[in-house]
Amino acid sequence: MYISxxxxxxxxxIRSAKIRTLLTAMAIxxxxxxxxxxxxxxxxxxxxxxxxxxxxxxPSELIVAADESIVGNADTSKPQExxxxxxxxxxxxxxxxxxxxxxxxxxxxxxxxxxxxxxxEGIQLNIQYITREGQKKLVGTVAGFSPSQNxxxxxxxxxxxxxxxxxxxxxxYLEPLGFTNPEDAVGQKVAxxxxxxxxxxxxxxxxxxxxxADPSRLSQLSESNIVIEEFTIAAIFKKPTTSQPGxxxxxxxxxxxxxxxxxxxxxxxxxxxxxxxxxxxxxxGENADTLKAAQADISELGYYSxxxxxxxxxxxxxxxxxxxxxATFGAIAVIASIFGIINTMYIxxxxxxxxxxxxxxxxxxxxxxxxLFRLEAALIGLIGGLLGTGLSLIAxxxxxxxxxxxxxxxxxxxxxxxxxxxxLVIILIVVSILAGWLPSRKAAKLDPxxxxxxx
Amino acid sequence: MITVKNLxxxxxxxxxxxxxxxxxSFKIPEGATVAIVGKSGSGKSTLMHIMSGLDSPxxxxxEIDGNILSELKGKRMDRFRxxxxxxxxxxxxxxxxxxxxxxxxxxxxxxxxGRRARKSKALxxxxxxxxxxxxDSKAANLSGGQKQRLAIARAIVNKPKLIFADEPTGNLDSSxxxxxxxxxxxxxxxxxxxxxxVTHDHxxxxxxxxxxxxxxxxxxxxxxxxxxxxxxxxxxxxxSPRKYI
Numbered sequence: 212m213y214i215s216x217x218x219x220x221x222x223x224x225i226r227s228a229k230i231r232t233l234l235t236a237m238a239i240x241x242x243x244x245x246x247x248x249x250x251x252x253x254x255x256x257x258x259x260x261x262x263x264x265x266x267x268x269x270p271s272e273l274i275v276a277a278d279e280s281i282v283g284n285a286d287t288s289k290p291q292e293x294x295x296x297x298x299x300x301x302x303x304x305x306x307x308x309x310x311x312x313x314x315x316x317x318x319x320x321x322x323x324x325x326x327x328x329x330x331x332e333g334i335q336l337n338i339q340y341i342t343r344e345g346q347k348k349l350v351g352t353v354a355g356f357s358p359s360q361n362x363x364x365x366x367x368x369x370x371x372x373x374x375x376x377x378x379x380x381x382x383x384y385l386e387p388l389g390f391t392n393p394e395d396a397v398g399q400k401v402a403x404x405x406x407x408x409x410x411x412x413x414x415x416x417x418x419x420x421x422x423x424a425d426p427s428r429l430s431q432l433s434e435s436n437i438v439i440e441e442f443t444i445a446a447i448f449k450k451p452t453t454s455q456p457g458x459x460x461x462x463x464x465x466x467x468x469x470x471x472x473x474x475x476x477x478x479x480x481x482x483x484x485x486x487x488x489x490x491x492x493x494x495x496g497e498n499a500d501t502l503k504a505a506q507a508d509i510s511e512l513g514y515y516s517x518x519x520x521x522x523x524x525x526x527x528x529x530x531x532x533x534x535x536x537x538a539t540f541g542a543i544a545v546i547a548s549i550f551g552i553i554n555t556m557y558i559x560x561x562x563x564x565x566x567x568x569x570x571x572x573x574x575x576x577x578x579x580x581x582x583l584f585r586l587e588a589a590l591i592g593l594i595g596g597l598l599g600t601g602l603s604l605i606a607x608x609x610x611x612x613x614x615x616x617x618x619x620x621x622x623x624x625x626x627x628x629x630x631x632x633x634x635l636v637i638i639l640i641v642v643s644i645l646a647g648w649l650p651s652r653k654a655a656k657l658d659p660x661x662x663x664x665x666x
Numbered sequence: 667m668i669t670v671k672n673l674x675x676x677x678x679x680x681x682x683x684x685x686x687x688x689x690x691s692f693k694i695p696e697g698a699t700v701a702i703v704g705k706s707g708s709g710k711s712t713l714m715h716i717m718s719g720l721d722s723p724x725x726x727x728x729e730i731d732g733n734i735l736s737e738l739k740g741k742r743m744d745r746f747r748x749x750x751x752x753x754x755x756x757x758x759x760x761x762x763x764x765x766x767x768x769x770x771x772x773x774x775x776x777x778x779x780g781r782r783a784r785k786s787k788a789l790x791x792x793x794x795x796x797x798x799x800x801x802d803s804k805a806a807n808l809s810g811g812q813k814q815r816l817a818i819a820r821a822i823v824n825k826p827k828l829i830f831a832d833e834p835t836g837n838l839d840s841s842x843x844x845x846x847x848x849x850x851x852x853x854x855x856x857x858x859x860x861x862x863x864v865t866h867d868h869x870x871x872x873x874x875x876x877x878x879x880x881x882x883x884x885x886x887x888x889x890x891x892x893x894x895x896x897x898x899x900x901x902x903x904x905x906s907p908r909k910y911i
Contacts, residue, residue, distance in 0.1 A: 212776055213775070220775075565759050570776065573748060574747030574749070575748070579776075660715050
């Protein structure tokens with residue numbers, strides 16, 4: 212028999228048992244649906260991460276830290292011995308770890324490296340408040356503006372780096388600060404308040420006695436420690452959809468201003484002049500080999516570095532684990548559906564015993580009879596695969612606009628790659644053929660005399 | 667020419683043996699109508715299975731046009747069956763969900779006949795059995811007699827030299843059965859194929875040129891070729907079988 216005839220006969224057989232075929236195919240479709248959506252979500256997430264990285268990080272920069280736990284995995288299973296030079300301890304996922312920080316001395320060592328073009332402390336500090344005349348005081352975070360950041364200006368000029376004593380505000384601060392539109396805000400002055408730490412060493416002993424007598428004076432004391440600096444609004448920018456989560460309301464100043472503000476808030480404390488990480492821009496850092504060489508230089512000095520690519524890999528790993536979980540469930544569903552196919556195919560063979568017997572009597576080859584049933588299984592797989600991927604495409608079509616609105620992202624978080632979808636369907640067909648193997652063998656081995664025996 | 671020589675078929679082993687055929691020999695000339703007659707258990711079905719190569723004998727040989735069946739193996743046997751013989755069964759075994767046309771083309775597909783030739787052959791075969799108006803009807807919608815005619819069309823479509831009919835009238839009322847027999851004999855005359863009918867109906871057997879009576883696996887009597895065979899005076903259907911050559 213020609214393959215085309217076998218295909219037509221298989222198709223006919225499937226059409227004559229529509230409900231049975233559909234139910235079996237549905238089982239496959241469920242698994243396919245899960246797998247297809249997982250693939251789509253992982254493509255979307257991958258792209259989302261890539262976009263976040265590319266819009267927030269400069270690939271020619273390295274994140275440098277003095278402590279391995281910042282860029283890698285520290286062993287948190289055992290307590291570490293106390294070391295006063297570490298400055299402070301941090302709590303990471305329940306375990307207390309000491310983190311060695313970078314000092315200006317460290318930063319200078321890195322800056323002096325031949326391969327390093329410039330070093331920038333990645334500064335973020337919580338200010339007391341931002342305000343302007345006659346308006347509310349609002350809390351916030353001020354950060355040094357990184358040259359690789361790329362927010363969209365609604366008004367004003369996004370200088371890189373911003374001019375001294377000028378500030379870039381996200382649109383979220385407009386209305387609370389009493390502005391009606393971005394253009395009005397540009398050029399206006401705002402006050403940034405930071406607080407000096409209370410330094411008991413330099414405190415007047417008489418004041419200490421006062422506070423002991425009247426504890427309510429403590430708040431006055433801390434209020435008196437507030438330093439207010441005036442900044443000019445240089446630009447208002449639109450909240451970038453790909454910003455790192457939690458940074459939507461960051462205000463940006465140039466790195467020197469940020470450093471000065473930070474110094475005010477940390478002066479006289481153990482935190483002063485210490486940084487978890489700095490960003491080192493590498494000469495010709497776009498070249499992967501140059502970047503590797505620079506990483507080697509930095510590690511020779513005893514510091515640890517992380518490239519954007521490595522950061523990305525780290526994020527992707529997290530996505531990958533999530534995917535693996537969903538994909539496993541999808542795969543389990545597919546495996547479960549295999550038994551459905553085997554069962555359906557056995558029923559089909561049983562129902563068509565006479566027909567098989569007749570075909571064998573008329574000289575149809577074993578091989579062709581086997582093919583007839585394997586193809587029938589393949590068609591069930593095809594239907595299930597198309598059904599599952601089709602449903603997942605519809606789900607993506609419905610869900611994408613909703614997700615887009617929810618996270619304010621202009622891409623699709625569920626991205627279907629035609630090649631992947633096609634490969635998925637083909638894999639399902641192969642799996643179905645394998646599932647149809649035993650029943651098709653039963654059909655091929657059927658004894659025509661037995662099959663054709665009348666009662 | 668079919669030569670059956672010293673055919674024996676023994677089922678079972680040692681004490682529990684059952685001899686279905688015991689040293690059966692005969693010759694059938696080409697184009698003959700043959701009846702294998704006997705009660706159930708006489709071995710007539712076993713004989714048909716062995717003659718068609720579906721079963722193998724314990725001893726002896728079947729030779730069809732110079733081919734010794736037991737020497738044809740696997741693919742060659744399939745090919746031989748696909749091109750040289752076909753079957754008609756008591757229960758028709760037509761596929762109810764398929765159209766008449768689809769039922770008839772099955773042997774052609776198996777024999778790898780090209781699609782265009784397939785169509786003309788199938789239509790000619792359906793015409794020969796008088797089912798020209800039922801080409802696209804599902805077999806399920808045909809009457810018993812029509813189903814058997816469809817099965818006959820399927821049997822003759824690839825012009826086999828040998829047609830086995832296993833109780834072809836067993837499931838039909840006598841007048842329908844009679845028409846089917848007339849059709850079979852008419853086609854036999856027209857195409858020159860050998861027709862071997864397995865039956866317990868002596869009346870039907872009497873109309874065949876050769877009768878092989880089986881009893882307990884042995885030939886009890888054999889009617890010669892000289893027996894006069896009544897031939898249908900009128901064509902059975904509107905379409906004359908003679909057109910089908």
